[in-house]
Amino acid sequence: MPSQLISRSAALAAFLCAGAAAAAAGGITVQVTDNGGKPVADAVVYLEADGGQQLPKAQKAGEISQKGLKFVPLVTVVQTGSKIYFPNNDRVRHHIYSFSAPHKFDQKLYSGTTAEPQSFDKPGTVVLGCNIHDKMIAYVRVVDTPYFGKTDASGAVVVEAPAGKYVLKAWHPDIVGGNAQEQALRLGDAAASASFKMTLKPPSTDPDTPAY
Numbered sequence: 001m002p003s004q005l006i007s008r009s010a011a012l013a014a015f016l017c018a019g020a021a022a023a024a025a026g027g028i029t030v031q032v033t034d035n036g037g038k039p040v041a042d043a044v045v046y047l048e049a050d051g052g053q054q055l056p057k058a059q060k061a062g063e064i065s066q067k068g069l070k071f072v073p074l075v076t077v078v079q080t081g082s083k084i085y086f087p088n089n090d091r092v093r094h095h096i097y098s099f100s101a102p103h104k105f106d107q108k109l110y111s112g113t114t115a116e117p118q119s120f121d122k123p124g125t126v127v128l129g130c131n132i133h134d135k136m137i138a139y140v141r142v143v144d145t146p147y148f149g150k151t152d153a154s155g156a157v158v159v160e161a162p163a164g165k166y167v168l169k170a171w172h173p174d175i176v177g178g179n180a181q182e183q184a185l186r187l188g189d190a191a192a193s194a195s196f197k198m199t200l201k202p203p204s205t206d207p208d209t210p211a212y
């Protein structure tokens, strides 16, 4: 196990000890790299039920703001059935839309106002654009589980979940083929770790071409 993962696990353990409410939680530390071994940030990592157990419906709302003519953050993950809010922090109007099958919508926004939240009721990937600013893009990954996270700049994420049988999945907007990678595992009470190596599309050389 790389020392980086050990130190992250130690940090998680310290965090869990500090929070009495999280005392019962187990979890998994996941490291995502590309084929060259470089850390992959903004990868969505989640644990789906494997064996028919019912997972809680936490459905915590998400938020994608518009700031500096960008969607922030680039990648958002929510549980199926969750709402996402779209606060506009720019002085200009934005007009958000998506043609993606899990949630097609068209939301006209105006400066200084917040749009109605959208509900994401089907699992899958939703790509958001802005009708006014062609370079604006964001991704929503809708997952059938409350146990998810997103990798940081070091390509690591800790996903907390109770003991049980799961399929661990990892997805990124640039993953070749578009499908999540997966591995089956059983979480016990002890901290676990896993890793994924992803094949990503090369970054676009044309700054006017959105990366999808």
Ligand SMILES: [Cu+2]
Binding pocket: 069, 093, 094, 095, 130, 131, 132, 133, 136
């Ligand atoms: Cu816009």
